[in-house]
Amino acid sequence: MSVTIKDIAKSLGISYSSVSRALNNKSGVSKKTREMVLAEAKKCGYQPNAMARGLVKKQTHTIGVIIPDLANSFFSEVTEGILDSASEHGYTTLLCVSNWNVDEEKKYLQTLQEKRVDGIILKPANDFDNKHLEQITVPYIILEGWKGDENCSHVKVDNQKGAYIGTKYLLERGYKHIAFAGGKKGSYSNAQRIKGYKAALEEQGILIDDQIILYNDFTVQGGYEMAEQILNSGKRVDAIFAGNDTIALGVLDYASSNGYNIPEDLGVIGYDDIFYSELPQIQLTTIYHPKHTLGKYAMDTLFQELCKEKEQVVKTITFVPKLIVRKTTK
Amino acid sequence: MSVTIKDIAKSLGISYSSVSRALNNKSGVSKKTREMVLAEAKKCGYQPNAMARGLVKKQTHTIGVIIPDLANSFFSEVTEGILDSASEHGYTTLLCVSNWNVDEEKKYLQTLQEKRVDGIILKPANDFDNKHLEQITVPYIILEGWKGDENCSHVKVDNQKGAYIGTKYLLERGYKHIAFAGGKKGSYSNAQRIKGYKAALEEQGILIDDQIILYNDFTVQGGYEMAEQILNSGKRVDAIFAGNDTIALGVLDYASSNGYNIPEDLGVIGYDDIFYSELPQIQLTTIYHPKHTLGKYAMDTLFQELCKEKEQVVKTITFVPKLIVRKTTK
DNA sequence: ATGAAAGCGCTAACAG
DNA sequence: CTGTTAGCGCTTTCAT
Numbered sequence: 001m002s003v004t005i006k007d008i009a010k011s012l013g014i015s016y017s018s019v020s021r022a023l024n025n026k027s028g029v030s031k032k033t034r035e036m037v038l039a040e041a042k043k044c045g046y047q048p049n050a051m052a053r054g055l056v057k058k059q060t061h062t063i064g065v066i067i068p069d070l071a072n073s074f075f076s077e078v079t080e081g082i083l084d085s086a087s088e089h090g091y092t093t094l095l096c097v098s099n100w101n102v103d104e105e106k107k108y109l110q111t112l113q114e115k116r117v118d119g120i121i122l123k124p125a126n127d128f129d130n131k132h133l134e135q136i137t138v139p140y141i142i143l144e145g146w147k148g149d150e151n152c153s154h155v156k157v158d159n160q161k162g163a164y165i166g167t168k169y170l171l172e173r174g175y176k177h178i179a180f181a182g183g184k185k186g187s188y189s190n191a192q193r194i195k196g197y198k199a200a201l202e203e204q205g206i207l208i209d210d211q212i213i214l215y216n217d218f219t220v221q222g223g224y225e226m227a228e229q230i231l232n233s234g235k236r237v238d239a240i241f242a243g244n245d246t247i248a249l250g251v252l253d254y255a256s257s258n259g260y261n262i263p264e265d266l267g268v269i270g271y272d273d274i275f276y277s278e279l280p281q282i283q284l285t286t287i288y289h290p291k292h293t294l295g296k297y298a299m300d301t302l303f304q305e306l307c308k309e310k311e312q313v314v315k316t317i318t319f320v321p322k323l324i325v326r327k328t329t330k
Numbered sequence: 331m332s333v334t335i336k337d338i339a340k341s342l343g344i345s346y347s348s349v350s351r352a353l354n355n356k357s358g359v360s361k362k363t364r365e366m367v368l369a370e371a372k373k374c375g376y377q378p379n380a381m382a383r384g385l386v387k388k389q390t391h392t393i394g395v396i397i398p399d400l401a402n403s404f405f406s407e408v409t410e411g412i413l414d415s416a417s418e419h420g421y422t423t424l425l426c427v428s429n430w431n432v433d434e435e436k437k438y439l440q441t442l443q444e445k446r447v448d449g450i451i452l453k454p455a456n457d458f459d460n461k462h463l464e465q466i467t468v469p470y471i472i473l474e475g476w477k478g479d480e481n482c483s484h485v486k487v488d489n490q491k492g493a494y495i496g497t498k499y500l501l502e503r504g505y506k507h508i509a510f511a512g513g514k515k516g517s518y519s520n521a522q523r524i525k526g527y528k529a530a531l532e533e534q535g536i537l538i539d540d541q542i543i544l545y546n547d548f549t550v551q552g553g554y555e556m557a558e559q560i561l562n563s564g565k566r567v568d569a570i571f572a573g574n575d576t577i578a579l580g581v582l583d584y585a586s587s588n589g590y591n592i593p594e595d596l597g598v599i600g601y602d603d604i605f606y607s608e609l610p611q612i613q614l615t616t617i618y619h620p621k622h623t624l625g626k627y628a629m630d631t632l633f634q635e636l637c638k639e640k641e642q643v644v645k646t647i648t649f650v651p652k653l654i655v656r657k658t659t660k
Numbered sequence: 661a662t663g664a665a666a667g668c669g670c671t672a673a674c675a676g
Numbered sequence: 677c678t679g680t681t682a683g684c685g686c687t688t689t690c691a692t
Contacts, residue, residue: 051384
């Protein structure tokens with residue numbers, strides 16, 4: 001099949017450890033031998049076998065990444081940040097999509113470890129069903145989620161603060177009856193966002209009405225359904241805080257096709273500031289956080305853990321979100 | 331470190347070839363032994379080492395995927411299709427993003443092959459600078475691109491036809507002066523789209539004006555710039571065919587913020603039908619093609635090639651695009 | 661049914 | 677500076 005180190009050694013009439021040394025820029029080979037080897041390697045198209053190397057060095061220079069959904073542009077942007085940083089550090093990435101399914105996540109975790117990835121970056125499918133993470137035997141980072149304890153590094157955004165800022169802004173602009181159209185129940189980010197939303201309301205002495213706090217998928221469809229539910233509940237609602245921008249798009253869709261004027265009748269605020277939110281046709285008021293950077297830092301942090309021998313440096317990196325005012329709030 | 335097949339053999343007092351057989355469901359082990367082994371393996375958390383296995387079996391059950399850009403929702407949707415299918419077939423995916431850069435692509439190609447992926451799916455960074463693909467020693471599929479010859483499988487969309495249909499539709503609706511705001515010069519898809527556009531014009535005896543056929547990035551920014559250029563060129567233009575939906579978004583942006591009425595003054599048509607095009611605020615007329623399916627078929631095709639021994643079944647799968655009429659054309 | 665042994669392609673001591 | 681040797685963890689003959 002493919003040419004090996006032995007083939008090179010044989011055709012050059014030297015030992016294959018010399019070939020190995022030459023190829024790996026190690027000391028202990030004469031300049032002459034090294035050049036011979038390099039020339040021969042190029043000539044016969046030698047490609048080192050990373051598996052064989054990995055087997056003895058016990059590292060693959062590969063990391064595993066598990067995210068719930070790639071079509072969601074939040075995750076694709078974060079993933080791009082991870083990939084960029086991984087590549088810079090000389091790592092390749094095995095990417096898995098869990099579809100928000102804990103069992104798939106478990107399966108992928110298993111596979112990644114059998115493939116002996118050096119580390120893992122993971123956005124859990126369900127932040128409140130995480131016992132299986134204890135089984136992970138390589139360094140790993142929780143991305144925009146929560147493991148339940150501090151025994152591993154987390155890279156995330158201060159979701160509570162973001163939602164607090166956003167809700168407070170709605171209040172300041174005169175909205176009085178604010179509903180929350182949230183995402184998955186199993187999402188820690190979502191839970192934190194609701195927490196921030198509640199905090200802002202309570203601060204103004206506004207009674208919290210759990211009936212206008214809904215959960216659904218992080219999708220346009222989900223947003224549409226929740227808007228329908230909220231706006232037909234008989235409750236008075238003049239603003240909706242959406243669990244993310246995609247949900248907000250669905251809310252906007254339902255509201256505008258049912259005669260609500262945005263932002264007069266109904267204020268809408270999203271979360272994430274995905275790329276499409278700033279389009280002139282959309283102009284969604286939202287909470288920004290650095291997605292590419294989030295991914296990059298997740299990988300950078302993992303890389304640091306991979307470098308330290310033994311001594312695990314667990315840490316939590318939290319990014320501060322920012323309100324972006326556009327046209328869906330008055 | 332981690333527990334191996336030998337450890338299990340030792341603690342059970344049997345040979346490790348028996349352990350191997352038991353673990354792999356092979357014949358030649360008594361039921362009793364098999365159960366012993368399985369129990370012990372579970373007990374001590376044995377995880378097979380895929381590298382060691384791969385080294386002897388000469389396959390990794392890993393494929394490599396190289397795409398130019400993950401933030402672009404066309405590619406993230408296609409990639410999701412690939413990932414889904416790969417997972418179904420028991421493959422894991424090493425994902426690389428070339429950033430439309432041929433040198434990065436070469437580097438990734440090298441790395442993937444050193445890691446001994448079983449096969450590769452590739453959207454070339456530049457379809458007209460592809461000599462390095464000859465060096466690939468594993469089965470591979472060109473995705474939505476063109477290698478220059480038929481020596482490998484291609485999975486793609488009939489871009490020429492799509493653009494032909496779209497342009498013809500514009501003509502039928504009374505638009506007479508149609509410009510083309512294209513993407514990268516190195517893109518075969520883009521070239522084919524221009525070909526289809528020209529064919530439709532020529533069919534109606536309309537003179538082709540190369541000055542209103544522009545190239546730029548496949549981005550909103552690119553679309554914005556091209557619209558500006560086209561609409562200030564002094565040429566009479568009443569419609570713009572955009573190289574893809576993202577470009578169309580940029581065209582829409584420039585046009586609407588400069589007083590053009592869509593679709594009366596200016597018709598706009600995109601290509602890809604990305605998710606956001608159907609939002610009520612956007613309602614972009616565009617050409618649809620099945621992105622998830624495209625990815626899925628690419629992986630399915632690769633899988634077939636991986637199964638056939640020796641005899642390479644090279645083929646080209648072409649999907650037929652479809653016009654979706656929305657509100658940016660009259 | 662089981663064990664012994666060879667070897668996948670490579671690195672890393674250890675001698676010379 | 678160079679060669680020899682022993683593995684890395686596993687699969688796979690080949691004997692028994």
